[in-house]
Amino acid sequence: MSISVTAPLESAPLAADLPRRLAEVAPRVVVVGDAVLDCWLSGPTRRLSREAPVPVVEVDVTRCAAGGAANTAVNLAALGARVSLVAVVGDDDDGATLRRLLDEAGVDTSALLVAPGRPTAAKRRIVADDAMVARYDTVPADGTVEGFAAVLADALDAGPDATVVCDYAVGGLDDAAVSTVAAHRDRLGVLVVDAHDLARWAPAGPDVVTPNAGEVAVLLGRALDGADRVAAAEAAGGELRTRAGAATVVVTLDRDGALLLPPDLPAHRTWARPAPESRACGAGDSFTAALTLALAAGTPGPTAVELAQAAADVVVGRTGTAVCSTADLSSRVSASGESLSSAAELARLVADHRTAGRRIVFTNGCFDVVHRGHVAYLNQAKRLGDVLVVALNTDEGVARLKGPGRPVNPLADRAAVIGALSCVDHVVSFAEDTPVALLEAVRPDVYAKGGDYTAAMLTESPVVTAYGGRVAILDYLPDRSTTAVVERIRARG
Structure with missing residues (x-):
């Protein structure tokens, strides 16, 4: 079907x-x-007023909105x-x-x-050479x-x-x-x-x-x-x-x-x-x-x-x-949401973030049909640091994990939806069943996973702890699954 x-x-x-x-x-x-009524009166200024030490603005454009x-x-x-x-x-x-x-x-x-x-209530701004120098209001x-x-x-x-x-x-x-x-x-x-x-x-x-x-x-x-x-x-x-x-x-x-x-x-x-x-x-x-x-x-x-x-x-x-x-x-x-980074590009971006003193958070998943649980989870992950990297399973990887008929949405579409969230900074994909190779390359400060896991369950945990990173298990939101969303769409269609 x-x-x-x-x-x-x-x-x-x-x-x-x-x-x-x-x-x-x-x-x-x-x-x-x-x-x-908002109005902007703008023009060049070439001199100061003789009456007071203020610029004389030669208004040549008036725009109202x-x-x-x-x-x-x-x-x-x-x-x-x-x-x-x-x-x-x-x-x-x-x-x-x-x-x-x-x-x-x-x-x-x-x-x-x-x-x-x-x-009529109005605000008029005086702009001299692209800098606002005064505003006067009618109240x-x-x-x-x-x-x-x-x-x-x-x-x-x-x-x-x-x-x-x-x-x-x-x-x-x-x-x-x-x-x-x-x-x-x-x-x-x-x-x-x-x-x-x-x-x-x-x-x-x-x-x-x-x-x-x-x-x-x-x-x-x-x-x-x-x-x-x-x-x-x-x-x-x-x-x-x-x-x-x-x-x-x-x-x-x-x-x-x-x-x-x-x-x-x-x-x-x-x-x-x-x-x-x-x-x-x-x-x-x-x-x-x-x-x-x-x-x-x-x-x-x-x-x-x-x-x-x-x-x-x-x-x-x-x-x-x-x-x-x-x-x-x-x-x-x-x-x-249009940028899907390669592993090499991501490594360079993360290096720049580290130079600026930013804390890197990494998570991964299929994110096939994004639902409220996904959004809450990613939002919580971002708040553990300054930069959130999301690694997506490739289409072949999703099929191996989820079975025939999946993914519903191809990688490019999944990346566009995840990348459009304001909490997500970078999106990357991986073809393996686990993101261990990416974790070794990126070495994030925090590796975040959902509350349906424990750190002991994750094959990635030893890799993260070995380089000094932290594994964070986030809150679990019950009854929030892609399968349930797909079934509801089927029922309506």
């Missing part, structure tokens, strides 16, 4: 075709929150969602510009409320905007697949908005809240909240202690969920990646592509958009947060307030 390798979205791995599949689902998403909640909406539309934005803008030129940008991006603006006499006054709660209620009555709240404390969302969202909770689909003050949204019972380190400190009443922010956030997971009233917390830690903290599964960390702060504008919006799209379509949390990290990595490579499209995301995921 032939087997389709296209897994249902609830078990789909992070692969190059996943963004396209999510776009085809085209979930309906309502974004509610603080819409901002949707920011804040509006940027989240634009990113969702670019990723294939059907998006409506519920927000307040002024009846000024900035409001007209923002509405035009949203219309051009395919965002439904029928629920965009124009408030007479109220300025509307706090207070209730007449008619906003009714417009919001109408939008939520439509019963979207997901609702995103973007509350950045620029006066757009008052207590009536919180009450309206809470009153419509059973019609919101997946509720994702991105807010500076998450505690005020606890009555709505969010499915997911996405605080950064500063917002975590506000929620806990203390900063994340210690040098390891990831470990501190993980330790506070239960408290964060309680204080936010949320089922799941995703802590975003910029250069340290993100940390998924669900209530009933191991924490899942992503690793970010390093980038300067000047390139991070809008990265959080792209992260939230991709996360929401994936969750609304039914993908599991670890896959959704990996996809969100990939979207953020796309935009931090660009200037200004950037947008990640389906094509961008597919390209990023594909590029992450």
